[in-house]
Structure formats: structure tokens, C-alpha cells
Amino acid sequence: MRGLIRRLRALPLRSRLALLVAAAVAAAVAAVAASCWFVTREQLEHQMDETLRSSKVDDDYLAALFTYCKGGTTREPPRLPVPVQLVDAQGTVCAAPDATELPATEADTKVAQRQQDYALHTEKDEDGTEMRVFTRRLEVGPGPGLGTGNLAVSIARPMKEITDPLSTLAWVLFLVAGIGAVGAGAAGLWIARTGLRPVDDLAHAFEHVARTEDLGVRLPAEGDDEIARLSRSFNSMTSSLATSRDRQSQLIADAGHELRTPLTSLRTNIELLARSDDTGRAIPPDDRKALMSSVKAQMTELAALIGDLQELSRPDAAQPGPLQVVALHDITRTALQRARLRGPELTITDELAPWYVRAEPAALERAIVNVLDNAVKFSPAGGAIEVALNRGELTVRDHGPGIPAEDLPHVFERFWRSPSARQLPGSGLGLSIVARTVQQAGGDIALRPAEGGGTTATIRLPGAPQPPPSGSSRMPGDPSGS
Template identity: 55%
Template sequence: MSTRAPVARRITRRLTLRARMALLTAAAVALAVAACASAGWLLTRNQLYRELDRRLGAVSGGPPGARDGYRDGQPPFHGPRLPRRPEAILAACPSEPTGTGAQNPPPGPYEIMQLVRADGRRCTVPGAGALKVTAEDVQVARGERDHAYHDGTGVTASGTEDDVRILTRSFRLPDGTPAAVSYAISLDEVQGPLDNLALLLTAVTALGVLVSAAAGLMIARASLRPVDELTGAVEHIARTEDLDTRIPEEGTDEIARLSRSFNTMTAALAASRERQQQLIADAGHELRTPLTSLRTNIDLLLRAEAAGRDLPEETRRNLLASVRAQMRELSSLVGDLLELARPADTAPVRETVALHEVLDRAVERARLRGPGLTITCDARPWHVHGDPASLERAIVNLLDNAVKFSPPGGTVTVALDGGELTVRDHGPGIPAADLPHVFERFWRSPSARSLPGSGLGLSIVARVVAECGGSVALRPAPGGGTLARVHLPGAPAPGD
């Protein structure tokens, strides 16, 4: 493999985008101009050669195509024009030019003329110069071809060597012997204009490349101005971390789409950073209460031990129970924070989950947390796609919310039918003004602030249900209490 391509790619990468656009524009225009110039030169060349061939056909006795003989050295109509007594010339067959000089001009309106025998030998005509015999001439002399046009070299009657255009035509002697006669006209009148045309087209191509490079640079500079603005905005954000920076969105082209996408990205980043800061602030606020309580209780135990005075057994037992409760609350809060902080792209692998079985396990856990409550469960088979651990955690959180707000000796009714999970309690219910906020992180109604909890349980429920493609809603239940409805897409049997 050639090493030129990698080197060219490395050089191209070092160029700016503006320079690359100008270079590509210049290259495209250069190729187009070069193709047009080459096509124009070839068309002109073909036209000039056709004119030479027409003249050769005219001076040779008419358009080639007939194989007639001759009478008295004069060709019939459409036959070749021959020198007088061609059979004598062919018999003697001088191979070198004879009678050359300015005093012996060629015998016709052509520069060079000679005969060719069937064996390939040339027979020069006095005062008509000589030509180099080619394989095409030999084929014509043998009668295998009627005529042949080609370029060649020859010696004129004045003794100078010249590039010529040659027409070789076949004829037959009176005894039927095949032979050929060649006519030649100098190519100077063709090569001179072609050389001048090539120089002119080369100059036009070079000028076109320069103009196109300049135009490409101007177009690239104008086209990339929005990109420069975008680059400036990105550098400003990287330097100041100001995600409120916006780029003007003008037009409908690709640059405008890029600007809109950039503004959407910065808005999303700003919202994410705001949520992150809010999460940190809320987590710090929620952690402060159990940590303060833990520190107070532990300090009291340490002071009592340092003073050598034993606390009453009941007081000591209450302090240790408080410490254990605060530790549980901290563990639950940390687990909830880890669940909510989990990025969406690292979500657990989705699999087919028997939701009714997950619900049975969650109900058993809820019964342990509310021993004085009656929890009924009517679950029909239903299979969904999701993470079993996350689904169980979400259902437990939903049941814990019902258990926490149920009055002593109350009843919690749980049902699963056709992909709809309902949890109904008989507690105080949720005020209508609080319903829009129940799934927000760390949000707790004024009536629930004295109860244990972090305010993250329903947020986790909403997230897990959304990951499974479902929906969740809370509303006041008829007769008091709260009714939670969860819709999860799935099927009664796995694989349906």
C-alpha cells in the first residue's frame, strides 16, 4: 500500500475546516475545468484531423472506398490518383528518395507520395519524398484493407524530416497484382493550433483554480461564521461554566439545526445541574435530622459513661432504640438516594418478571411493618418486562406509604388485575393541593413531616414504573383514604 494516502490524510487533518473547504472547492473546480478543457482540446483535435483526412481523400482522387484499377495512369471515379506508369516504379522500386530538392516539387497537392508493394517494400516517386511503411500500410498493399489513415514521419521533397498525416489506399495493377499508394500532409497546421490551444486552456484552468480557491475561501468564511460563534460559545461555557449561554437560532439550514441542538443540550445540562444541586441540598437537609439525633444520643451515652453514672435501664434502652431507628432511617435514605442517582444508561437489564409473585413478596414485607393492620391481596397472573429488584422496591414503597398513613387496626386493600395494580388505604387522604407534588423528590406534605420517611419513596415508584413503560397516579378514594393506581404493560402469561 502506498504511503502517500496516509501522509495526505495527516496533512489534511492539520488544515482548518475553512482551509479544507477552500481546498476541496478549488480541487472540484480544477477537475471540472480540466475535464472541460481536455474535452474541448480533444474535440478540436478530432475536428482538425477530420479536416486533414478530408483533404487527403480529396487530393488522393476522391473519398476512399473503391478498388478499381486505372487507365493511362489516371484513376477512374472514386479511384486513387496514381503517378504515371506505377508498374515501372513498382518494378524498379527505389527505396530512397530520388530527385529531391526545391527544383522538384511533389507531383500533386500533397507533400509526400509513395507506392507500397505487397511485400512491404516502399517504392519512392521521383521528387515526392519518402514515408516510413507501417503494418497498416502493408495490410492495405496486400488488399486486406481498402484504406488506412494514421500519423507517421517522412522526408519531404526538400529533404526535411516532418511529422505527417498519411492516407494509404489500395489499387491493383493491370495484371491483378495488389499494391498501395500513400499520401501525406504535414501536421504542422494541426499541431501548431493544438499546442496554442493547450497553452491557452492550461492558463484558463490555472486561473479558474485560483479564482475558485479565493471564492471557496470567501464562501467558507461566510458559511462557517455561525460555527465560529458556536465555538466561541463552547469556549465561553468551558471557561465560565455558564450553561445559560444561548446561540442565535436563525434559518433552517444545518448550522441552525446545530445551534438549536446545542441550545437544547446546554438547557438539559443546566436542568441536570440544577436537579443535582437540589438533590444535594435536599439530601443534606434530610440527613441533618437523623445525624443530629444520632450525635445527641451518642453524646449523652458517652457523657454518662465518662461521668461514671449509669443511666436508668429504661432510658438507656430508649436511647439505643432511638439510635437503631435513626440508623435504619439513614440506611433507607442512602439506599433511596443511590436508586435515584443511578444513571438511566446503567439501568438493570430488563427481563420477564412475574408481577403477581413480586407483589406477594412485597405484601408479606408490608405485613411485617404494619402488624396491627389488615392487608388483603387479590393478585391475578401478570408478566411485565423490568428489573425484579426495582419492581419489588417500588411496590414496597407504595405499600409502606399506605401502611404509614393507615389508622391503627385499619385495612389496606391490594389488587392486581389485567396489568392494573391498585393500593387503597383508609387514612386521612391527600389534599387536592398536594397531589401534583407527591412524586417530587424529598417532598412531604405538612401532615407527614412528623412521620418517618425521606420523601423519596414515591419518586422511586414513579421512576421504576416509567422505566417499565407504565404510569402511576394517586387520588382520593371514595369514602376517605388514598387510592394508588399503577398501570404496567404486559401479558397474563410469559411470551404473549
Template identity: 50%
Template sequence: MKRLAGWYGGRSLRSRLAMLTAAAVAVAIALSALACWFIVRDRLYGQVRQTLSDTRPPGGPNGVSLSCEPTAAAALAGANKVGTHPFPNRFDVQYVKAGDDVCFPYGAERIIRTDPSDLSATGVSIRDGSYSDGTPALVKRSPAQVQSGPNVKSYTVLIAVPVDTVQSSLQQLALLLAGVAALGVVGAGVTGRLVARSALKPVDQLTNAVEHIARTEEVGTTIPVRGDDELARLSSSFNSMSTALANSRERQIRLIADAGHELRTPLTSLRTNVDLLIRSNDTGRPLPEATRTKLLGNMKAQMQELTVLIGDLLQLSRPETSRPEREHTVVALHEIVHRAVERARLRGPGLQFALVVDPWYVRGDGPGLERAVINLLDNAVKYSPPGGTVQLALQDGRLTVRDHGPGIPPDELQYVFDRFWRSPSSRQLPGSGLGLSIVAQAVQDAGGEVSLGPAQDGGPGTVATVRLPGQATAP
């Protein structure tokens, strides 16, 4: 059994499907053939029994001539016939009586083998029997009164009909059904093979696509989808997965390229300053104290810029999908806003902050949301004019941050949340171009949405709007 299971398990899916199809068809044909054979057998034997039941003994109780001599049986055994057969070519009749010889009507042709139960038969019945030469037959037995001289004797009359032709027909039918079943199984195997090849064609395409990706690492390969069955759903799922992998790789490549580009400038400046300090030491010509202090200050600022850039990159290295629910907690957004404003005051000491903050509780990542609010305020501080005002409001889950700076041109609004994108007019200002990308990711993780646009009152500046689902009271 284990060997058979191992042999079956080692076959291809196409072969196993063809084998299962052939096996199912074989079972169905075998059951149908058996049912057909039994039905035909019952019908044929039923017709013989019905005909035999309708047959009456010849000549009536007093009108039959019997030969009860021992030589009668011998004559029959020698195939000698006398007279006319009472049932030509159909039935054979004989009479039996306890203690007497078997009696035959004149013209009888064959001897019916008697059974001990025939002598005690009281009613009409039909049993399986045979002739003396072994030919199978159905035998009807019934009581009969026969006039013999002045006396009336009781006999059991046996009427038999051969069923060898019925059995021969059933054997031929069995051979015919076996041949049809064999042809059906072979045809089912061939058809199952063709059906399996056609049905599993999408699987072959999927396998080829997976092998191609594994060999060439070219993600994004798709296969055609036909229909709406399970294989079509599998193909669609594979295409979606392949497209998602391609997009993920493209984002990774773009992130690496952009990060390399952004890191090149501060690293080049650092290397230039370090080379200048080393050259001054090697030549024995120390730099003036003011120049040296300025160089060290620039190096410190560049190191801080690198630190911020690397932190932003780490923040964005997370997948662009929502965090699992188990990492989200209930966060008091109004408290986060107050902490972010305190930090923003330190970065813009000459600015005014107008606050309207109502309680609002959301479910999300607390540090990520705090980083998002800080980035929005940093942008507002960076682009606000000296002595300007930053307006911040949190009402009914809607957080708005407005500055009164130069604003963003309308044709650039579609790029503000892209990684490393910076407006041409603000590239001289410090920053990595990742702040708003971090804002968008944190807000999306919390199930909210963020937008950036011009002030609604037509005045100068830009308004950042964040909408987060939550409630005004602590849960």
C-alpha cells in the same frame, strides 16, 4: 508517501476540505481540457482529411504536363517555379513511379517526401507525411494513368496539404486550456476555502461551546441550529446532550441539598443526645434510668431513620432511565404483592387488609418492584386511621392501593412524586419524603406508569394506581 500523508493529516479540517475541493476541480478541469483538445484535434484533422479526400489529380489522366527531369527536383529545391500552380496556395502534387524519377506538374512549389509504400499503393489512402523542408503534411495517394508519347504509364499520384497551421492552432489551444485550468484550480482553491469556512462555521461554534464548557464547567450551553443537514443534526444532538447534562447536574445538586437538609435533623438530635450522655458522665451526675432509657430509644429510632434515609438515597442514585433489558426478568407481580402485604400487616397490626389479587407476570426488576409495592403499602398504613381498612387489588395489570385516611389536598398532588417532598400536614410523621419517588422510578423502569389521587367513590382516603404491561399466564 508517508511524509505526504503526515503533512496532509496535520492540516486543519478547513484546509483539507479546501484542498480536496481544489483537487476535485483540478481533475475535472484537466479531464475536460483533455477531452476538449482531443475533440478539436479530431475535428480539425477530420476537416483536412475530408477536403483532401474530395481532391482529384489536376488535368485528368491525359491532360497534365509533367516534368520528370532531374533538374526539376533541383529547381524546386531552389524554390524556382515555372508556370501556374495547379492548386494555388492549397495543395502540392507529384507523381512517383518505380524505377523513374519523381515527376512534378509544372508550377509545383514543394517536394513531398515519398515513402516506399507509395510505389505499391493500389487504392486511395491518406497517410501522415511531410515536405522536404520538414513541414508536416497529410498525403493522399492514389493510382493514375498518364499518357507519355504513344505509351501510357502507371503512376502513384501524391497530393499533400500542410498541417503546420493545424498543429500550431492545437498548441495554442493547449496553452489556452492549461491557463484556464490553472486559473480554475486557483479559483477552486479560493472558493473551496470560502465554502469550507462557511460550511464549517457550525463546527467552529460547536468547538467553542465544548471548549467553553471544558473551561468553565457551565453545562447547558447551546449553539444556534440552522437548516436540517448533517451539521444541523450534529448541533441539535449537542444541544440535547448539553441540556441533558445540565438537567442531570441540577438534579444532583438538588438531591445533595435535599439530602443534606433531611440528614441535618436526625444528626442534630443524635449529637444533642450524645452530648447529654457525655456531660452526665463527665459531671458524675448519672441520668435517671427512665431518662437514659428514653434517650437511648430516641437514638436508636434516629439511627433507624438515618438507615432508611440512606437506603432510599442509594435507591434513587441510579439513573432515571430504564435498566438494560438484560437485567430485567419475568416477575410474578401477584407473589410480590402477597409478600408486601405480609410485611405491611406487621407494621399495622390493627388494620384490616382487603385483597383481590389475580395472577400477573411482568418483565422488570424484581427487588425494585417489591420495594415500590412496600412503599405504597407503608404510605397506606401510615395514613390509615386505627382499625381502618387498606384495600388492595391487582386485576389485568392494574394495581390499586387505597387507604381511608385524610387524603391529599388537590393542590399538592402534583408534588407527591418529587424527591424529599412532604405534605405540611404530615411532616410530624416519620419518613424521608423519598418513598413515592422510589415507586415512580421502579414503575417507569418496568415500562409502566403510576398515579395518585382521591377515591373515586367520593369517600375519604387516597388511591394509588400502578399500571404495568404483562400477561396473566407465565411465559
């Protein structure tokens, strides 16, 4: 059985479907044919039994047969179309000389003994022919040639009247079932080929994509059946893969472009220093100091860019690090200290109300530092930055040139930088990292023009003004509890 299953699994799917359809139809046809044969047999046997029950034997014949059996005459009774014989209470059988005697059964004897009204059974005669026998009481009384005693009369009909039509019917049903099974197999193969043609197209599409890496392949997806759903899923998958590949290519191209600038500048400065050492012509101390400061700044920028690229190398859907309950106001205060060091000439004010959130502490601090760095970078000398935290809404407002309305939809895209910021240090990745970190913490971020000039960055994070109970990481009103 297991070997048969293995061989079936080795067949193509359409062949298996055709075989299954043929087997199912053959089983159904066989069940119907068998039911038809058994019902027909029951009906024929019932009709024969009813015919035997209703059979009448002429009294003159019975009188002649009785007299013949008693030895009163040597004249044979007339021939009847069906075998008729007499059975007495002792089970003795008497039939006409030209008729075949059938053995009397116990049931026949009981009928003759008046213990039961009739008997129906099947017996074989001397030639081995099956006969259906009906035995009933024979009331013997005054009559022509009839004496007294308990007798029964048995009337028989050959079973071939049933078996011959049943044999013919069996062959007809077998032939019909065979034709039906073959036809079902052919129909199943045709249906399998037609029904699986979309699956073949899908398989060819997958093979084409695997062979050529062509993600522009699209399959027709008409209707609402499983094949259409599978085609739509394939189209959606290839579209997503194409988009992902395009984004990857764009990321590599943008990263290469951003890396080229500091590397080129760094290479130029190092070549100047190397040429000075090779030629023995010393660079003036002030110029050398400025050159070294430029090299240090470029290396710092390059390290920051590589760090940002490493941060963005994680998939957008990747799970963040372990989430902890952290004090957003404390993290913001720490980020403000770093911002004041980077913009000592700026006036940075803060108004921070307590607020606790569930987030990855390091990633959240880096995100807030990036927002404050942008505010410091675009603020004019002697300008002011206002930072406020109220019920989970952190706002950072600067008084810089602001962001044009046409640039606002692009500020969170990777490597995007406004034309006015291209001369300033930065990689164009900071706000993209901020947006992902805030979204992973369940919040959102938005930039909008501020009244009177400048830009306001708003970060909203779910949380509570009070920390959770000791030993619990569940925030008040947070159903996740972890």
C-alpha cells in the same frame, strides 16, 4: 502517498476543503481542456484530409510533370502551391525540381498498382517536416503529352497547418486551466471559511463550556441543514446537562437537608448520654430508655434514608437488574405480612388474584412495601386498608386524611413531602423509588383521592394469570421473550 495523506490530515479542515475543491476543479478543467484539444485536432485533421481529397491538379501540369519525369523535355512544370509528385507501380517517385520529394509508401505503390483507390498518411520530407499525403490513382491515357502506364499522384500539405494552431490552443487552454485552478482554490478557501464559520462557532462554544462549565450557552439554529441540526443537538445537550446538574445539586441539597434532621437529633441524644456519664449524674431509667429508643429510631431512619439515596443514585435510564417471571400475588402477600407488623392496630384486608409479571423481584417487593408503608403511616388508629389485585391492577386504599389535589402532581418527586407529613418519619423518596421500579417493569402507578376519604394507590403491571411453561421466561403475549 501515505506521507501525503498524513500531511493533508495535518492541515486545518478549511485548507483541506480548499485544496480538494481546487484539485477537483483543476481535474475537471484539465479533462475539458484535453477533450477540447483532441476534438479540435480531429476536426483539423478531418478538414485537411477533406481538402486533400478535393484538391484538383490541372491536367496540363500533370502532362508537363509526366513528360519531365520521362525525360521528354527539360522544361520544368509550373510551380504549384502544394507539393505534387508522381508514383509509378514500382514505387518510383518523380517531383518537380523545386519540390521536395516524399518517400513512397507501400500504400502509395498499391494505389499506383490499382490495388486500392487511395492512401492517406503522414510522412516526413528530407528536411524533417511532417507532411500529410493523399495519393490517388492517375488515369493515364491519350492526352497532351501523356503516355500509357499505371501511375498515382500524391498531393501533400504541411502538418504545421494543424500543429501550429494546436500548439497555440494548448497554451491558451493551459493558461485558462491554471487561472481556473487558482480561482477555484481561492473560491474554495472562501467557501470553506464561510461554510465552516458555524462549525468554528460550535467549536468555540465547546471550548467555552469546557473552560468555564457555563451550560447556558446557546447557538442559533436556523434552517434545516446539517449545521442547524448540529447546533440544535448542541443546545439540547447543554440544556440536558444543565438540567442534570441542577437536579444533582438539588438532590445533594435535599439529601443534606433530610440528613441534617436525624443527625442533629441523634447528636443531641448522644451528647445527653455522654454528659450524664461525664458528670456522673444518672438519667432516670424511664428517660434513659426513651432516649435510647429515640437514638435507635433515628439510626433506623438514617439507615433507611441512606438506602433510599443509594437506590436513587442509579441513573434514571439505567437498566434494571435481571428480570424474572415472578408471582405478583405472592410478593404482595409477603409485603402485607410486613405491613401488618408495622400497623398491628389496623385492619388490613386483601383479595389477591393470581398474576405473573416480569420484574426484578427485590425491587418490586420494595416498591410494594413502600406503598403499603404509606398507607399504614397515614391511616388513623383502628383504621382499615383494603388491598386488591385483579388482572395486573394492584390497588391499595387507605382511610387517612388523603392528599390535597394541589399536591398530587408532586407526590413522585424526590424528597417531596406534603406539609401534613413533615412530622412523620420518612425521607420523601419512597414514592419516587416506587415509580421508577414500576416503570422499569413496564407498568405505571397513580394516586387519586378515594371516595369517602383517604387515598387509592393503583399499580398496573403487564403479565398473565398463568405462569409461562416450565423452562421458559416468556410471558403469554410478551414479544420480548426474555
